Amino acid sequence: MSDAAASPQVLSGAAHRFPIRVYYEDTDAGGIVYYANYLKFAERARTEMMREAGAPHSDMVNRFRCSFAVRHCEVDYFRPARLDDLLDVETRILELGGATVDAEQLVMRDGTELARIRVRLACITETGRAVRVPAEIRAAFNEYHKSQERA
Amino acid sequence: MSDAAASPQVLSGAAHRFPIRVYYEDTDAGGIVYYANYLKFAERARTEMMREAGAPHSDMVNRFRCSFAVRHCEVDYFRPARLDDLLDVETRILELGGATVDAEQLVMRDGTELARIRVRLACITETGRAVRVPAEIRAAFNEYHKSQERA
Amino acid sequence: MSDAAASPQVLSGAAHRFPIRVYYEDTDAGGIVYYANYLKFAERARTEMMREAGAPHSDMVNRFRCSFAVRHCEVDYFRPARLDDLLDVETRILELGGATVDAEQLVMRDGTELARIRVRLACITETGRAVRVPAEIRAAFNEYHKSQERA
Amino acid sequence: MSDAAASPQVLSGAAHRFPIRVYYEDTDAGGIVYYANYLKFAERARTEMMREAGAPHSDMVNRFRCSFAVRHCEVDYFRPARLDDLLDVETRILELGGATVDAEQLVMRDGTELARIRVRLACITETGRAVRVPAEIRAAFNEYHKSQERA
Numbered sequence: 001m002s003d004a005a006a007s008p009q010v011l012s013g014a015a016h017r018f019p020i021r022v023y024y025e026d027t028d029a030g031g032i033v034y035y036a037n038y039l040k041f042a043e044r045a046r047t048e049m050m051r052e053a054g055a056p057h058s059d060m061v062n063r064f065r066c067s068f069a070v071r072h073c074e075v076d077y078f079r080p081a082r083l084d085d086l087l088d089v090e091t092r093i094l095e096l097g098g099a100t101v102d103a104e105q106l107v108m109r110d111g112t113e114l115a116r117i118r119v120r121l122a123c124i125t126e127t128g129r130a131v132r133v134p135a136e137i138r139a140a141f142n143e144y145h146k147s148q149e150r151a
Numbered sequence: 152m153s154d155a156a157a158s159p160q161v162l163s164g165a166a167h168r169f170p171i172r173v174y175y176e177d178t179d180a181g182g183i184v185y186y187a188n189y190l191k192f193a194e195r196a197r198t199e200m201m202r203e204a205g206a207p208h209s210d211m212v213n214r215f216r217c218s219f220a221v222r223h224c225e226v227d228y229f230r231p232a233r234l235d236d237l238l239d240v241e242t243r244i245l246e247l248g249g250a251t252v253d254a255e256q257l258v259m260r261d262g263t264e265l266a267r268i269r270v271r272l273a274c275i276t277e278t279g280r281a282v283r284v285p286a287e288i289r290a291a292f293n294e295y296h297k298s299q300e301r302a
Numbered sequence: 303m304s305d306a307a308a309s310p311q312v313l314s315g316a317a318h319r320f321p322i323r324v325y326y327e328d329t330d331a332g333g334i335v336y337y338a339n340y341l342k343f344a345e346r347a348r349t350e351m352m353r354e355a356g357a358p359h360s361d362m363v364n365r366f367r368c369s370f371a372v373r374h375c376e377v378d379y380f381r382p383a384r385l386d387d388l389l390d391v392e393t394r395i396l397e398l399g400g401a402t403v404d405a406e407q408l409v410m411r412d413g414t415e416l417a418r419i420r421v422r423l424a425c426i427t428e429t430g431r432a433v434r435v436p437a438e439i440r441a442a443f444n445e446y447h448k449s450q451e452r453a
Numbered sequence: 454m455s456d457a458a459a460s461p462q463v464l465s466g467a468a469h470r471f472p473i474r475v476y477y478e479d480t481d482a483g484g485i486v487y488y489a490n491y492l493k494f495a496e497r498a499r500t501e502m503m504r505e506a507g508a509p510h511s512d513m514v515n516r517f518r519c520s521f522a523v524r525h526c527e528v529d530y531f532r533p534a535r536l537d538d539l540l541d542v543e544t545r546i547l548e549l550g551g552a553t554v555d556a557e558q559l560v561m562r563d564g565t566e567l568a569r570i571r572v573r574l575a576c577i578t579e580t581g582r583a584v585r586v587p588a589e590i591r592a593a594f595n596e597y598h599k600s601q602e603r604a
Contacts, residue, residue, distance in 0.1 A: 025187065029178035029179070034176055083180045
């Protein structure tokens with residue numbers, strides 16, 4: 001195996017899009033979506049992107065005995081989302097490292113960016129030890145991104 | 152073993168009291184505590200009652216390979232709790248059955264009842280099978296209730 | 303206005319169905335969906351049923367200055383839902399009273415009932431006072447149920 | 454008024470400490486605290502720091518018609534918190550700007566840092582417009598930090 005996989009790959013292409021409706025559970029007494037809940041939206045979107053890419057996390061757990069854990073995240077809040085809003089979460093993988101994945105996620109409403117999230121995921125074993133992203137998962141991500149670019 | 156343990160015991164006595172502060176995370180766009188979150192408050196209070204009774208759930212899991220699962224719950228909502236309220240959750244075990252525990256929990260604010268919750272907990276194994284409440288846990292509950300009555 | 307509306311109407315018919323995917327945020331350390339979160343699922347499903355019936359809650363708030371508040375709920379937990387499950391929430395309005403709506407909601411997975419929820423909603427003003435369900439909302443519910451029966 | 458208040462003040466001193474117990478509601482199927490929930494812990498701790506400093510947010514809302522909104526947050530996750538852990542959230546105000554407050558919050562367990570959170574809060578009016586932090590609130594923060602340093 002050549003070690004192309006060892007140097008980080010910068011992926012770009014169309015984003016994965018996932019719609020999210022805002023319900024009462026997501027809001028707070030300020031009348032807007034509670035700040036922590038954007039991270040829930042982001043995780044739902046990442047999960048669906050992986051499922052669509054053919055690499056659902058059940059596969060990672062059952063076949064490869066590993067999973068992605070969030071190591072770092074950052075959120076910029078530009079405008080508040082509100083009850084009943086229909087949001088779109090756009091997810092882009094920015095970089096596929098040996099044992100990490102960097103992604104950017106935009107929470108959009110009618111073309112306006114409400115929040116921007118950056119996450120670094122680390123591939124870890126069941127005991128929490130960092131490991132390389134399984135080759136098959138890596139290939140699935142690459143394949144998915146190529147198909148997104150063609151789309 | 153005499154089968155006193157087999158017939159349900161009706162316990163009465165002073166309630167366990169647990170204070171809970173309402174934060175933004177607990178409220179919704181209606182300006183009040185979101186209806187599902189009373190169940191979170193109730194579970195926190197039950198956990199602390201068990202810890203105080205000397206039967207923390209880590210003991211149940213580690214020593215007896217069982218835990219309590221909620222089989223049924225009911226909530227009556229009388230008055231809404233609001234941001235920054237300091238609530239008191241009063242927990243009373245109503246009945247200690249062979250494999251179940253029935254409890255009543257009142258969510259109070261300054262002596263006013265805001266919500267009343269009834270839960271039926273079932274003792275289950277790690278695989279979800281119903282089992283008898285371990286004798287030691289049962290004894291801890293009884294001891295605790297006697298001490299509450301004396302208090 | 304004849305007072306048909308004043309006596310409760312028992313509605314029956316096909317249920318409203320709403321799919322819900324289980325994400326990490328919904329689960330707990332027991333590996334299953336946290337017991338309070340079924341109430342979130344139920345509220346999402348009720349919201350979508352109302353939207354589909356042509357009576358979204360934004361209408362109630364903006365046009366009629368009222369909204370539905372949960373007065374009572376009961377949950378029976380039969381089998382746990384797990385990470386990644388695709389659930390279906392079936393919502394049926396059981397009774398349309400003057401100022402209340404009684405609904406039953408089943409949380410299903412592949413035709414198996416995991417949990418059953420009963421809620422009583424009360425129509426309240428912005429200050430929390432109970433009021434009659436607006437005639438237009440009532441009509442929307444009735445219309446919706448007729449269309450469901452035909453379906 | 455001299456414009457000392459206009460240039461950002463760098464505050465340092467002992468941190469505010471707030472204990473948090475981990476309950477089932479905080480955990481996920483991975484057996485650890487769900488990543489978004491650290492932001493809930495952080496917000497609880499900030500609220501209590503403000504209350505202790507004599508500047509509870511009810512004061513801000515009722516007397517000054519403003520509140521703090523999170524504009525940016527970052528979280529580094531070092532080690533997972535687990536069910537039943539007793540955590541300590543240490544909150545330090547790093548900088549008191551004209552209309553913003555920068556804070557750092559450490560989530561600790563027995564002296565070990567589990568997560569580090571940085572937040573930038575902006576003072577906003579009820580309509581979401583940025584405004585200067587009210588002088589009284591600013592004074593309360595400064596007073597509090599002086600008292601912390603003496604402690």
